[in-house]
Every structure is written in C-alpha cells, then in structure tokens.
Amino acid sequence: MSLSEWLITKRNTTLEKNIREVDLKVPEGLWIKCNKCSLLMYYKTLEKNLKVCPQCEHHFATTSQDRIKQIIDNNTWQPINNYLTSTDPLGFSDRKLYSKRLEDIRAQTGLFDAVQTGLGKISNIPIALGIMDFRFMGGSMGSVVGEKLTRLIEKATIDKIAVIIICASGGARMQEGMLSLMQMAKISSALQKHQQKQLPYFPILTSPTTGGVTASFAMLGDLILAEPNALIAFAGRRVIEQTIKEDLPDNFQTSEYLFKHGFIDLIVSRVDLKKKLYQILSFYYNS
Structure with a gap:
C-alpha cells in the first residue's frame, strides 16, 4: 500500500469512528463511500459532482x-x-x-x-x-x-x-x-x-x-x-x-x-x- 493510500484509509477510518462516537443521530444517506477508492464523502458532494467520485472519478x-x-x-x-x-x-x-x-x-x-x-x-x-x-x-x-x-x-x-x-x-x-x-x-x-x-x-x-x-x-x-x-x-x-x-x-x-x-x-x-x-x-x- 502506498503512503497516499494509507493516509486515505487512515483518514476515512478516523472519520467513521468519529461519526459513530458523536452523541447525535446522523441522518441516513448523509454519507457515502466510494466503491473504488473508499473515499468517504457527503452524499450532496457526490450529487453536486453528477455522482462521479471527486477523487478517483468512479462513476456511480x-x-x-x-x-x-x-x-x-x-x-x-x-x-x-x-x-x-x-x-x-x-x-x-x-x-x-x-x-x-x-x-x-x-x-x-x-x-x-x-x-x-x-x-x-x-x-x-x-x-x-x-x-x-x-x-x-x-x-x-x-x-x-x-x-x-x-x-x-x-x-x-x-x-x-x-x-x-x-x-x-x-x-x-x-x-x-x-x-x-x-x-x-x-x-x-x-x-x-x-x-x-x-x-x-x-x-x-x-x-x-x-x-x-x-x-x-x-x-x-x-x-x-x-x-x-x-x-x-x-x-x-x-x-x-x-x-x-x-x-x-x-x-x-x-x-x-x-x-x-x-x-x-x-x-x-x-x-x-x-x-x-x-x-x-x-x-x-x-x-
């Protein structure tokens, strides 16, 4: 695994952990993970980019x-x-x-x-x-x-x-x-x-x-x-x-x-x- 891939994985893991630990209910469908590069992003970010991953350009x-x-x-x-x-x-x-x-x-x-x-x-x-x-x-x-x-x-x-x-x-x-x-x-x-x-x-x-x-x-x-x-x-x-x-x-x-x-x-x-x-x-x- 390259350094950049490790950093992305580390960031996403930390972000997912933080979301679970927040003492608030996160609305369903707010977050989505890219099937190809595993980038975790707001669903609205994906929609704004015409459902194309802004990082790897995977087409949803x-x-x-x-x-x-x-x-x-x-x-x-x-x-x-x-x-x-x-x-x-x-x-x-x-x-x-x-x-x-x-x-x-x-x-x-x-x-x-x-x-x-x-x-x-x-x-x-x-x-x-x-x-x-x-x-x-x-x-x-x-x-x-x-x-x-x-x-x-x-x-x-x-x-x-x-x-x-x-x-x-x-x-x-x-x-x-x-x-x-x-x-x-x-x-x-x-x-x-x-x-x-x-x-x-x-x-x-x-x-x-x-x-x-x-x-x-x-x-x-x-x-x-x-x-x-x-x-x-x-x-x-x-x-x-x-x-x-x-x-x-x-x-x-x-x-x-x-x-x-x-x-x-x-x-x-x-x-x-x-x-x-x-x-x-x-x-x-x-x-």
Whole structure:
C-alpha cells in the first residue's frame, strides 16, 4: 500500500469512528463511500459532482431523471410517449407473475418502463433523447422500450434533429420472448431511415450495456461515446471463457479496452458530457 493510500484509509477510518462516537443521530444517506477508492464523502458532494467520485472519478449509478437534469437545458425537456406500458402477452411467470413484477417495479421507481424519451435542448441545440434506466428490470429491452425509441427516432427524422440514446441495459427482456428480440430490428430500421436523411445519431454507453442492446442500436452511431470504465459486452465474461477455453484480460469488456480496439470513438466523463455533446452537435450542424 502506498503512503497516499494509507493516509486515505487512515483518514476515512478516523472519520467513521468519529461519526459513530458523536452523541447525535446522523441522518441516513448523509454519507457515502466510494466503491473504488473508499473515499468517504457527503452524499450532496457526490450529487453536486453528477455522482462521479471527486477523487478517483468512479462513476456511480444514476437515474434517467438525473441524466435529464445533467444534459438538457432547464425548462426545455418535453417527454413523449411517457405513459406507454408493457402488458403480459405470454402470461409469463417465474418466481412472480410478470404482470405483478411490472406493477411492483413501477411503484418502486415511479417509471412506466425502462426508458424515458423526449425532446429537449443542449446549449440551445434541439435534440431527441432516450435514456434507459437500469432500475427498471435491469434496463431490459421489452416491447415498450423498442416502441418508445422507435417513435423517438421517427419524430427526430421528421423534425430533422439529432438522436442521442443513453444506454444502460442487461439486454432483451426474456419475459416477452420473441417480442423483445423484434425490437432490435425495429429500432435499427428506424435508425437506418434517420441516417439516410444525413441526420446524426450518438449512443452513449454506460455501465452496463450488454446483450441485445449492444448487438443493435448501441453500436450503430455516427460517433459512439462511453463513460469511463463502463461494462460493455454482448455475452458474459464467463460464457466467453468457457467457449474459447482461454482466460480473458482483466480489463476485457471495459470502455478502455473497446476504445483501444476501435469499437468506440470517445470516452467522456459524465462531468464533461454536456460540453462534449455540444461540441459534437455544433460540428454537425455548422459543417
């Protein structure tokens, strides 16, 4: 352990001890520890930094509502197809009925499904934005996710504006069977028509972006952006190792590995994302 690491550990240990010894009730959720560097900080400090650790730049999970605030200009967000909800066409049941699972998750998250879509502006440039939310069944791509993203892209094509999709997903939603897999082709087809009009599309890959989402619209952008150290994959690491009978590099399926091998174009911190998107959009609209 280096001297700096020892000092950080010592400071955090002392701080935690002092908090326990204070003869006051510390409100729950006031403090949070970084999963990567163990920095202990006020939760408000983390929120102010867009849920990025100020010491090691570890990107904490965040919500679709937070991302709207982080990227879109104030008072310009216009949600579209906000109340579309999935049904249970297969009558699927595992440990719980799919219909009941949907009902519970809607109550927990306040979301109707795993993606929010709408129109807004980034530094006064109009865009169409889709934000996947991992809290809703792992951001899985069901029929509503596919329908909302397709409608968003079609609206952007009519309005002649750029599409940005922030991806966070475990892949296709198994509870909807073939209906979920159809969304890969449906969204990709809408993007093809959008790009035929010479309109830009930028996916932003966050942790995790996996499965059918990676195999379709997440990798179809004019420029593909990703957050640092994001997990980006199709199949799981263990499945690949068992298939090829080889050990994979430690950083396999990370943003940095994919950037090095040419699968993505830019790695951008969440703190700098709005500024970087403005630069890219300005280039497209002014060229």
